[in-house]
Amino acid sequence: MRPFDYRRMADLQPVDQPGDRLIAGGTNLLDLMKLDVEAPRRLLDISRAGQDRITEHEGGLRIGALVTNADCAADPRIRADYPLLAKAILAGASPQLRNKATTGGNLCQRTRCQYFMATDTRCNKRQPGSGCDALQGVNRNHAILGTSEACIATYPGDMAVALTALDATVEVLGQGGTRLIPVAEFHRLPGDDPARDNVLRDDEVITGVTLPEPVAGRQIYRKIRDRSSYAFALVSVGAVIKLREDRIARVALAFGGLAHKPWRDPQTEAILTGQPPSPALFDQAADALLAKAKGRGGNDFKIALARRALAAVLTEATEE
Template sequence: MRPFDYQRADGLTHAGQLADADEAAYIAGGTNLLDLMKLQVETPRRLVDINKVGMREIEQTDDGGLRIGALATNTATASHDLVRRNYPVLARAILAGATQQLRNRATTGGNLCQRTRCYYFTNIDQPCNKREPGSGCGAIQGIARLHAILGTSSQCIATYPGDMAVALSALDAKVEIASESGERTVPVRDFHCLPGDTPWRDNVLEAGEIITSVVLPPPVAGRQSYRKVRERSSYAFALVSIASIVEMEGDMIARADLAFGGVAHIPWHDERLSNLLVGQAPDRKLFDKAADLLLEDAQGYGENDFKIPLARRTLHAVLSEATGVDQ
């Protein structure tokens, strides 16, 4: 671990001032950052502790939505009455991740920013364009079991590892971001970046910006679920996961908001799936069409080829359960 300087911020402005230094990083729960610092993957010279700046509230917005503070812990969010009642997909996604001990520390903002679990990213003796631009991608031609099948580039095939953000994507939540120059709001669906030629860039946050909260829209009707496929039933990252909000009107699908984890560098959302499914009567053929659309550009890298059929099968499972179609 590289020696670093530690500062505690007592407010948001103070945090911004403290972070205005070379190679500074914010620390909230630290559940990901500290591990990466020990491995010398992250080497900040200054840690700015933001645990005392507030931003822990979970409260209703004027339009009936819900604002979740960036420092609300995963445990607090998942166990909040309004989350459990109106956004069960979010509670389930959070509870599907990590362990109770980690969720007690992990925060909303930190969880959105967590970094990939690619084996080559976390091993500094191996090449990784994300960690060390230009060094190459070890996972391509290497061990790629965890890796992406959608939106990959020749530079990087890593996945975004989280569960919470997959549910936020299905819910079409917004990320509120502050900086010295003001505030801005970015949909979760646009918050993370595909690797392209800049695989070191995980999300759209610019230097000096900090997440202050995540805002959920007013609750919608429909059945919500989070389905996470993995060989170990707890404390494992998703091979494939699907967050879904599906509403039926009579025999027709009235809403189908879906987001996918474990398949891309971002929580994957494809608007075309909703367009295809909504207004249709659910059946096996329709689900196949949805899977065809989702996976039309999917590419496997050997070890993770299985994710293509697995994503298809999991989509079938989720849509069958949500629509009551017995296959």
């Protein structure tokens, strides 16, 4: 780990010096610093800067950026009205990490691609223009949707998948003031510039996440992984589905483990909306979801796995 300066912040404010990094729980950043992937000039400790409460907001809820994952998942209002979010958080990490990890930090976590985290390999995300060893390497956990020849890494989180299905919004503060970003637009696809994981500007800090007014329907989070706990998703599905008169009246689907960001496909949702549920309909929806999926050898199995996961979630959500 390289030397760095440290400063404790009394409140959340825009970042004003290049090379500064914010730290709250630090569960991801500190690992990357130890691996020499990240080398900030100065750490700005915001762990005691407020924004650690969940409050009512325009019929929904506002989750402060420094609310821990553990507190968010345990909040009675989250459990009652947004159970998808609670389920997704509890499916991630371990109790110890959830006690430290924050809402803002969780959204900003970086990929766990082994080539990104190993400085003796080629990685366009870590060193732009160097290449991507995952393309021809060990890529079992890598993306099948939205990839590019520059990067096939996946976004590893669970919480953001649920927030995407719930149509949440990220509040950020920068030198130019506050702006609101739909969670579905917060993370980026790699394209030719995979070094940037999200659309945050260099001076901006997340101040909170807002959830819209609760909607009726079943909320399901299914995570498929190599072991039953403390593992990243091979495929995950977050769903909010409402039936009316034996037809799917409303559906929101978000997927983890498939792309560089939580993946949401409007065409897949449009195919399902207004239709009576059936295995044939679920196959049609999966065809739309995976029409442009591309395996790289080791991760080819994810295409079939995503199809089965979608069918299982839709079946569960539409059963009597």
